[in-house]
Amino acid sequence: MNRPDASVAGAGSTPRRTLRTHARPGRGPASRRRRGLGLLTVLTLAASGLAAAPAQAAPAAGAAPSAAAPSSSQPASQPVSAPAARVDRSSTVYAAVASSGTRRTLQLVSRRTGKVVKVLASGRASDWQEPFRDVDVASDGSVWAVVADRRLPGQYGTVLVRYDAAGAHRVLPYATSVRVSPSARTVAVTVLSPDGDGDGRGLEAVRVIRRDGRLVKTLMAQPFPVGSDGSPQAEVGGMNVAGWVSEAQLAVGSGCCDSGGVSIVSATAPTRRPVTFWGNGGTRAIGVRGSAVLVQRPREAGNGTTVPYHLVALDGYWVSRARPAGVRVIAIPGEDLDPSRYVDAMNRRAGATPWVVGAKRFPYRGTGRIVAAYV
Numbered sequence: 562m563n564r565p566d567a568s569v570a571g572a573g574s575t576p577r578r579t580l581r582t583h584a585r586p587g588r589g590p591a592s593r594r595r596r597g598l599g600l601l602t603v604l605t606l607a608a609s610g611l612a613a614a615p616a617q618a619a620p621a622a623g624a625a626p627s628a629a630a631p632s633s634s635q636p637a638s639q640p641v642s643a644p645a646a647r648v649d650r651s652s653t654v655y656a657a658v659a660s661s662g663t664r665r666t667l668q669l670v671s672r673r674t675g676k677v678v679k680v681l682a683s684g685r686a687s688d689w690q691e692p693f694r695d696v697d698v699a700s701d702g703s704v705w706a707v708v709a710d711r712r713l714p715g716q717y718g719t720v721l722v723r724y725d726a727a728g729a730h731r732v733l734p735y736a737t738s739v740r741v742s743p744s745a746r747t748v749a750v751t752v753l754s755p756d757g758d759g760d761g762r763g764l765e766a767v768r769v770i771r772r773d774g775r776l777v778k779t780l781m782a783q784p785f786p787v788g789s790d791g792s793p794q795a796e797v798g799g800m801n802v803a804g805w806v807s808e809a810q811l812a813v814g815s816g817c818c819d820s821g822g823v824s825i826v827s828a829t830a831p832t833r834r835p836v837t838f839w840g841n842g843g844t845r846a847i848g849v850r851g852s853a854v855l856v857q858r859p860r861e862a863g864n865g866t867t868v869p870y871h872l873v874a875l876d877g878y879w880v881s882r883a884r885p886a887g888v889r890v891i892a893i894p895g896e897d898l899d900p901s902r903y904v905d906a907m908n909r910r911a912g913a914t915p916w917v918v919g920a921k922r923f924p925y926r927g928t929g930r931i932v933a934a935y936v
Contacts, residue, residue: 650702654678655918655936658693661929665692667706667724668927675924681724684709694719695801696935699741701725705748707736715792717755717763721748723772732774738801742808742828747777749802749811749828756787763787765797767813769828780831781813803846803854804916810882812846812854812916819870821845823856825882836885838878846880847904848913853881855913859900860892872896877907 653673659666663685669678681704684692694707703725710720713734721736722729738751747769754764766782786794799817806812811828815821815837821844824835838844840858848855860874875898877891891907905922908915915922920931 649700651698651700651936654698654702655923655934656681656696656698656704656706657925657927657931657935658691658696658933659925659927659929660686660932663687664929665932666929667693667696667704669698669704670923670925670927672923675926677927682706682708682722682729693933695738696933697739697741698936699745700743701745703741703745705732705739705741707739710734714755716798717753719753721750721774732772733770737798740802740804740811742805744808745772747771749805751800751802751813753793753798755791761787763791763793763797765800767800767802767811767826778829778831780811780826780828781835804849806849806852806854810852812849814845816842816844818842823854823880825854825880825885836882838880838885838887843900845917847917848908848911848915850879850911850913852883853879855908855911856880856887857900857904857907859898872898874898875900875903875907877911879911 653671654669655672657668657670659668664683665686666683667681669681670676671678682693686692690709692709694709696704696706698704703723706722706724707719708722710718712718713720717735719734719736720731721733721739723732724730732748733750733752735752735754736750737753740749742748748771749767749769752764752766752768754766756763762784763786764782764784767780769777769780771777781800783797783800785797788794796817799815799821801814803812803814803823805828806825807828809828811826813824813826813835815824819842820839821842822837822839823844823846824832824837826832826835838856840856841861843857843859845857846854847857856878858876858878859872860876861870862868862873863870873894873896875891875893875895876889878887878889880887891910893903893907901919904915904917905919907913908917915936918934918936920934922934925931
């Protein structure tokens, strides 16, 4: 995730400039002109001295308040302490799902050494279900995971769990993807909810929640019909939060199978008709730079009838709200390309901060093999 963080130190004060004028005594017009020019000079220099004094900078969001500047009665040598910079703890570790047989282990791993810092949870994989569906590492060091929960019904059987120094905390049922904001104060999720009010419809939605699961805003929502057993009667579950472009914008992925796309939407207000960069089912956002999102889109040839669809290249596009159609900046030709193996190379080539990393992006010196890595 792109988690910019800045700390602003308190600005010092600039000494006031003074000017002493000594006018000769006299009462004639020439003397008055001299006095007028002297007064004009004093006013001009005083104004320039005020303009030159730097303004006190406001503290960055989330930073500790700056210490007050010393008053004129305090000794000039007394130091002014600056606020401590916030540390992005996610920059030194990554989350990894390690596999050993059917056992999956979610753990924090050092990016530098590959050593396991902390084991967070474990579970067993089945033929149709992985225990950890999606994971994100917040800037405060907490880890958020969408975890399979067999106590919830069928296709809706997932729950959002937060892991921190105090342990594991169940935050929200029915979550399907998660991305924590750069400030770590709010969390974007997608949810796939069953029929809860008996109207015969479930709901797929993109929401922003607080750390304790309380709803802040529903950004996008799409109801779907359910059967007599409560299962979805339409293609659902393809919506996911790809990442935070900024505290005010999100990239949302959608679609499945033969079609998919990436939309950049507001993180503070509902979006009813998002402008979407469309592609096939493998289209996904993999990184960010400034206000633009790097989208990986497999390029296919064929018509699906007489000539089967087949991969001919992997393309990388910069997509933004200003350029929703995207600008292609990377093209990797080939017919047998695994898109997951090229996310690191594409992010590096484009100069993007990665949202998606390959399983072998960082070193690993733990038990089993890494099947998924998250930053």
